Amino acid sequence: MQWNIITDIAQVNDIKSKEGYSLIFKHSTRCPVSSMAKRRFEMDWDVIPSDVSLHFLDLIAYRNVSSHIAETFEVHHESPQILLIKNGDCILDASHGDISADEVAEVINN
Template sequence: MKKIETVQEFENLAESQPRFFFMKHSLTCPISGNAFNEYQSFLNKHGEEEGYYLAVQEAKELSNHIAEKFGIKHESPQAFLFIDGKPGWNASHWNITETELDKL
């Protein structure tokens, strides 16, 4: 799992990876901490999947860019599955679980 911090890094990722998971993670929220653990556990069990994240407190510009570009209201925590550069799935808060991610 790799941390993405800038709009340019994200745009390069979206152009180069046909499928990847992405999470907006809050460093101070216990719900986000739980979701991040679920996300990390999923990625650890599925080495074939690409996984990335941002820390909302450190990458507000990127977080806002994703919300505005794709018309998806910002939430934290929030997870996405990007397919061909566009969100094919997203969930927030307690809906980010290893079980839900396994379905994708």
């Protein structure tokens, strides 16, 4: 699996209009907790179905995009944070120690 890097608002709008599942990982490059959550997620992401598109946002470099994500999917901004999107709606929002590839897979498979 590989991250699709988010750098602009148009990409977020594309995720919003996409059918199926997408996952957004909002990451702070200045935060060791965020780095740990990302590493742990990547170690386990093989449990996530391969048709889920994985998107990565460096929220320090792209703060305006991070704000747009929060508004678009109606979630409170946190870092680190994952959002599981299904058919344009956020169906799972987790942050910090609650970020889990196993939980993402469980939501998708149920």
